[in-house]
Amino acid sequence: NAGVTQTPKFRILKIGQSMTLQCTQDMNHNYMYWYRQDPGMGLKLIYYSVGAGITDKGEVPNGYNVSRSTTEDFPLRLELAAPSQTSVYFCASSYWDRDPLGYTFGSGTRLTVV
Amino acid sequence: EDQVTQSPEALRLQEGESSSLNCSYTVSGLRGLFWYRQDPGKGPEFLFTLYSAGEEKEKERLKATLTKKESFLHITAPKPEDSATYLCAVLRGGGTSYGKLTFGQGTILTVHP
Numbered sequence: 001n002a003g004v005t006q007t008p009k010f011r012i013l014k015i016g017q018s019m020t021l022q023c024t025q026d027m028n029h030n031y032m033y034w035y036r037q038d039p040g041m042g043l044k045l046i047y048y049s050v051g052a053g054i055t056d057k058g059e060v061p062n063g064y065n066v067s068r069s070t071t072e073d074f075p076l077r078l079e080l081a082a083p084s085q086t087s088v089y090f091c092a093s094s095y096w097d098r099d100p101l102g103y104t105f106g107s108g109t110r111l112t113v114v
Numbered sequence: 115e116d117q118v119t120q121s122p123e124a125l126r127l128q129e130g131e132s133s134s135l136n137c138s139y140t141v142s143g144l145r146g147l148f149w150y151r152q153d154p155g156k157g158p159e160f161l162f163t164l165y166s167a168g169e170e171k172e173k174e175r176l177k178a179t180l181t182k183k184e185s186f187l188h189i190t191a192p193k194p195e196d197s198a199t200y201l202c203a204v205l206r207g208g209g210t211s212y213g214k215l216t217f218g219q220g221t222i223l224t225v226h227p
Contacts, residue, residue: 004157031213040123043158043201043217050212058214090157096213102148102160103215 002026006091006106013081013113021076021109023091031094032074033103034058034066036087043090049074081113116141120202120218127192127225135187135221137202145207147185148215149178152199161200192225199223 007022025032030051035043045058049068063085065077074093078085088110092103117140127133139147146165150158162171164180171178175196177188187200199222203215 033214035217040219042118042219043203043215045214048212048214056212092157094213102150102163103158103213104160105157107157108155 004091004093004104004106006089006109008109009107010110011112013078013111015081015083015113017081018077018079019081019111021078021089021091021111023074023076023106024072025074025091025093025104026072027093027095027104028071029093029095029104030071031096032068033092033094034064034074034076035090035092036060037090037108038087046076046089078111083113085111086113087111116204116206116216118202118204118216118218120200120221122221123219124222125224127189127223129193129225129227130191132188132190132192134189135200135223137185137187137218138183139185139202139204139218141204141206141216143207144204145211146205147180148203148205149185149187150201150203152201152220158201189223192223194225194227197223197225 004025033048034046044060047066049055091106094103119138121136149161152158162178167182179186199220201220203217
């Protein structure tokens with residue numbers, strides 16, 4: 001199993017450009033998440049999804065959008081990139097039944113906005 | 115609002131020198147506390163879930179414990195390959211949590227040979 005796959009691994013954007021960070025999981029997990037990680041700040045939740053067609057905002061959603069048309073894919077869209085969006089982005093998935101299980105994370109996308 | 119604070123921010127140990135990492139938390143109705151390991155340039159890797167005060171879990175040189183206010187990650191006789199950032203996270207109870215974790219800022223552990 002590939003687990004959670006994120007692309008690209010690195011990207012440099014100019015201010016005002018847009019891009020989509022891709023995330024795919026092959027574990028049939030129903031829940032998926034996007035986090036950003038800044039030095040010394042921990043992981044902050046951007047958006048999450050509890051299933052295909054269902055998404056909701058997390059702690060820091062401004063400047064981002066998501067969609068979830070299939071169970072496997074959960075892309076994150078950045079519109080009008082700003083320097084404040086320079087960060088490392090992680091996608092994660094989980095299958096939540098009665099017992100909470102740990103997330104499976106992707107390897108991350110390091111984004112620099114200049 | 116759920117809060118997680120990890121200490122120390124960084125810890126340097128000599129190989130074989132045992133120590134502990136702390137995770138203090140405030141959450142409304144804890145459903146689970148999670149420990150992750152993160153290597154440089156990689157995503158976090160799941161280590162443990164603890165559900166209730168008094169619970170302990172072990173994996174190789176790592177042992178995680180839980181009280182009503184904090185969790186400890188004990189590292190016994192660490193080796194250089196244990197060097198990583200260790201993340202703590204909490205999940206609140208209730209039907210609307212949707213698995214959303216609140217993370218601490220992490221402890222950077224360096225083990226020197």
